[in-house]
Amino acid sequence: MIKNPQVFLLVGACSFILSACDVSNQNSLLQSNENSFVLTSSVMNDGGYLPITYTCDGESITPPFSWNGAPQGTKYYVVMMYHNALDGVHSYWNMYNIEASNSYIESDQVLGEMGTNNLNDLNxxxxxxxxxxxxxxxxxxxxxxxxxxxxxxxxxxDRATLLAAIKNITLSSAEMNVIPFRLIS
Structure with a gap:
């Protein structure tokens, strides 16, 4: 018979808390492994502004990107650019079958194959x-x-076709979100 039920409850509570810490450590490790694949740009930061150069108000060219931390077994990359508008997803850039030997894309460079954007239906x-x-x-x-x-x-x-095609072969993904720099009228 247990003589002090508070001690029993305290030991049980400590065991539960310690087991939860172990699970959170496992989750942190999984998240840090998943977050090791990173997309960066020399002209903008995640959460920052899309420079005018890369919009229709500027030179209308693609920005430069680099990436690192791709998972082992990566053989190809796909790069996409889109935004969710009130009338649906607007897809601006779909480039696929970029060989894994590449770790960057220069501004306005085409690597691999170009997909169709949904603004003018051209590749x-x-x-x-x-x-x-x-x-x-x-x-x-x-x-x-x-x-x-x-x-x-x-x-x-288009974007939907590519997303369906890569569904079962995607090892990891990384993204960058930007807002356009607005010209003052």
Whole structure:
């Protein structure tokens, strides 16, 4: 028979708390491993401004990016740029089958194959415009893939098509979110 129930409860509570700490350490380790794949740019920061140069108000070219920390087994990359608008997702840039030997993209450089943007339905970068109604948040995402994207003779390779094609071959992803620098009228 237990002579002091408070001691029993205290030991039980300590055991529970210590076991929870072990789980949180495991979760932290998983998160730190997942967050080791990072996308950066020499011209902007995550949460910062998209420079005018990379919009329709400037030179309408793609910004430069670099990445590191891709998981082991990465053979290809996909890069996408989009924003969620009131009327749906606007996709500006879809580049895929970028070989894993690459760790950066120069400004206005094409690596791999170009997919279709949904603004003019062409296989090219379509620069966003900083003007217009509402708040805009642009997301650049890089996906590390275990194999190449294989599509069956499709001339239109839009964001939805690419996301479906990479669903089972994505090892990890990293993203950067920016807002456009607004010109004052």
């Amino acid at each position: 090219e970068y379509s620069s966003p415009c900083s003007q217009g109604p509402g708040y805009k948040n642009y997301t650049y995402t890089i996906y590390a893939l275990s194999e190449a994207v294989i599509l069956s003779n499709q001339s239109k390779v």
